Amino acid sequence: xxxxxxxxxxxxxxxxxxxxxxxxxxxxNRWDDFAEVSPEFRPRAIWPLAKTVIxxxxxxxxxxxxxxxSQLGRELYIITNELLDEAAYRLxxxxxxxxxxxxxxxxxxxxxxxxxxxxxxxxxxxxxAGQLAGLGVVGRNRAxxxxxxxxxxxxxxxFTDLELEGDPVLTDDWCGDCHNCETICPxxxxxxxxxxxxxxxxxxxxxxxxxxxxxxxxxxxGFCIKVCPVGEDRQLFGCTNTRKYFDEAxxxxxxxxxxxxxxxxxxRKYGGFPLPEDPIxxx
Amino acid sequence: xxxxxxTPVTKAEIVAEAKxxxxxxxxxxxxGRWAEQxxxxxxxxxxxxxxxxxxxxxxxxxxxLPVTETRISPVYRAQYTNTNQLLDEIAxxxxxxxxxxxxxxxxxxxxxYGEGVMKxxxxxxxxxxxAGHYAGIGxxGWNHCLITREFGPRHRLxxxLTALELEGDPMVEEGSxxxxxxxxxxxxxxxxFSGNRVKDRRSNMNKFACFSRREKFKTVQxxGYCLKVCPVGEDRKLYQSPxxNHYFAERTALFAENNVPLDPxxxxxx
Numbered sequence: 001x002x003x004x005x006x007x008x009x010x011x012x013x014x015x016x017x018x019x020x021x022x023x024x025x026x027x028x029n030r031w032d033d034f035a036e037v038s039p040e041f042r043p044r045a046i047w048p049l050a051k052t053v054i055x056x057x058x059x060x061x062x063x064x065x066x067x068x069x070s071q072l073g074r075e076l077y078i079i080t081n082e083l084l085d086e087a088a089y090r091l092x093x094x095x096x097x098x099x100x101x102x103x104x105x106x107x108x109x110x111x112x113x114x115x116x117x118x119x120x121x122x123x124x125x126x127x128x129a130g131q132l133a134g135l136g137v138v139g140r141n142r143a144x145x146x147x148x149x150x151x152x153x154x155x156x157x158x159f160t161d162l163e164l165e166g167d168p169v170l171t172d173d174w175c176g177d178c179h180n181c182e183t184i185c186p187x188x189x190x191x192x193x194x195x196x197x198x199x200x201x202x203x204x205x206x207x208x209x210x211x212x213x214x215x216x217x218x219x220x221x222g223f224c225i226k227v228c229p230v231g232e233d234r235q236l237f238g239c240t241n242t243r244k245y246f247d248e249a250x251x252x253x254x255x256x257x258x259x260x261x262x263x264x265x266x267x268r269k270y271g272g273f274p275l276p277e278d279p280i281x282x283x
Numbered sequence: 284x285x286x287x288x289x290t291p292v293t294k295a296e297i298v299a300e301a302k303x304x305x306x307x308x309x310x311x312x313x314x315g316r317w318a319e320q321x322x323x324x325x326x327x328x329x330x331x332x333x334x335x336x337x338x339x340x341x342x343x344x345x346x347x348l349p350v351t352e353t354r355i356s357p358v359y360r361a362q363y364t365n366t367n368q369l370l371d372e373i374a375x376x377x378x379x380x381x382x383x384x385x386x387x388x389x390x391x392x393x394x395x396y397g398e399g400v401m402k403x404x405x406x407x408x409x410x411x412x413x414a415g416h417y418a419g420i421g422x423x424g425w426n427h428c429l430i431t432r433e434f435g436p437r438h439r440l441x442x443x444l445t446a447l448e449l450e451g452d453p454m455v456e457e458g459s460x461x462x463x464x465x466x467x468x469x470x471x472x473x474x475x476f477s478g479n480r481v482k483d484r485r486s487n488m489n490k491f492a493c494f495s496r497r498e499k500f501k502t503v504q505x506x507g508y509c510l511k512v513c514p515v516g517e518d519r520k521l522y523q524s525p526x527x528n529h530y531f532a533e534r535t536a537l538f539a540e541n542n543v544p545l546d547p548x549x550x551x552x553x
Contacts, residue, residue, distance in 0.1 A: 019372075019376055019379075021379055021383065058375075058379070059379065059382070061378065061382075061389035061390075063333045063389055064389060070408075071395055071396065071397055071400075071408070072391065072392060072395070072408055074395075074397075075371070075392035075395045076375075076390075076392070079371045079372065079375050079390075079392065080375070082368065082372070083372060083375065083376075216397070217396075217397025217398070217400065218397075233382075236382060236385070236387045237335070237387045237389075238335050238387070238446075262331060263331060263332055263333060263334060266326060266331055266332060266408065267332065267408055269404075269408075270404065270406060270407055270408035271395050271396050271397065271400060271407065271408055272396075272397050272400060273397060273399075273400055273403070
């Protein structure tokens with residue numbers, strides 16, 4: 001198949017046509033240069049022909065994320081996952097059609113939640129790929145923080161043998177010392193050792209909570225992404241007060257009809273099973 | 284970090300984008316219509332779900348009549364699944380189209396329930412049917428479905444909530460599409476509909492009865508008698524299926540023989 005020249009701009013335009021909101025390019029040598037990901041999870045270890053990783057992101061809507069756990073949130077998770085998988089697959093086929101070998105990696109996928117207990121790592125980290133492709137920076141909660149949506153997006157990657165110019169890796173440090181993600185996490189899966197920028201992550205604890213919510217059709221949890229003050233979406237959706245998440249339990253315990261929380265309570269109430277063991281605000 | 288200033292977007296541009304993504308019917312409902320019309324309790328007002336809502340964009344795509352006519356069948360179920368996925372993608376991407384231009388928007392998924400949840404709470408978080416009614420793409424009929432001029436009740440719906448103020452589309456004149464012929468009531472295998480066509484605007488619906496049928500037919504779930512018997516819809520002409528009385532005859536014939544109700548087309552025990 002003849003190789004047709006493709007520019008970053010043409011690839012971005014096609015990815016956007018397929019539903020991508022954010023697109024970034026990372027030359028594979030960056031995994032060696034930055035050395036944040038262990039060697040067996042670097043692109044060339046997974047597929048030796050890889051020259052560039054194209055990372056795609058689509059947003060999660062803050063008004064749904066902050067109402068979690070809810071069935072509506074679960075559906076948003078499913079919709080974005082399906083869209084990402086299709087966009088990445090079709091982008092790989094588009095590249096192949098121009099003579100450039102390409103494969104899509106699935107968005108983070110594990111079979112049943114139990115799989116995480118045995119193999120607590122995905123095949124490839126889209127989060128680190130997103131940082132190396134200049135889409136954002138990895139935050140304390142180990143999610144990718146972007147300027148537009150903070151940690152509220154889903155990610156996927158396409159590997160190609162086409163050499164493309166990389167986007168500049170961001171040097172901004174949006175993730176400060178607020179520790180909101182760590183404080184709010186219901187199963188206490190995040191703990192920051194003193195002086196470390198990224199939290200240690202207890203994936204088994206996180207997965208256990210996911211499993212519990214999934215049984216009620218109300219996964220994922222996403223508390224660590226709702227509380228993050230980073231992201232222009234906070235202003236766009238008019239949700240700038242992150243204190244509200246921490247005050248919720250006490251306010252609702254005193255008054256279950258507190259008007260400022262009725263939208264979340266409504267969203268939690270329908271489509272999934274109640275969670276009787278939880279505080280009134282979550283149930 | 285403050286977002287870029289919003290870019291003006293017109294209704295025509297939103298409709299064009301929705302159609303590019305696969306939408307067939309698109310309507311706009313100013314959020315005030317929920318309270319003005321008073322059909323639903325405040326709990327199901329879009330502003331209860333998201334206080335900044337100004338406009339609800341209702342989107343419909345058709346369920347194709349010859350497939351809908353097969354009623355309980357694998358092809359009907361497949362159509363249901365496929366249209367649901369398409370609707371969710373359209374609404375999600377339309378929300379992204381608005382949000383990226385500085386107009387906060389998000390999609391409410393097509394009616395979604397975890398398996399078994401309908402047995403305890405057969406109500407969705409938001410009524411797309413009433414949204415379609417207030418957005419002028421149809422009127423709520425006797426069967427509690429949105430009756431549209433184009434497809435009668437044979438379509439699937441989804442909604443986008445946005446903080447962008449947009450002019451509402453005119454609502455359909457009451458009674459101009461559903462004349463309460465009550466064929467839906469007569470055809471319903473669970474007797475979910477009841478009421479007086481002179482006194483009541485639409486039937487009382489027993490949702491538990493309706494959903495009991497879904498429980499019974501787990502593998503192929505969806506019933507849809509009340510959709511296929513509805514005489515309204517330009518799709519009847521398109522598919523050369525203008526008459527509805529043969530649906531009633533078919534049912535009798537299928538149940539008559541030795542009381543062993545087998546469907547000869549889709550050999551599935553009813």
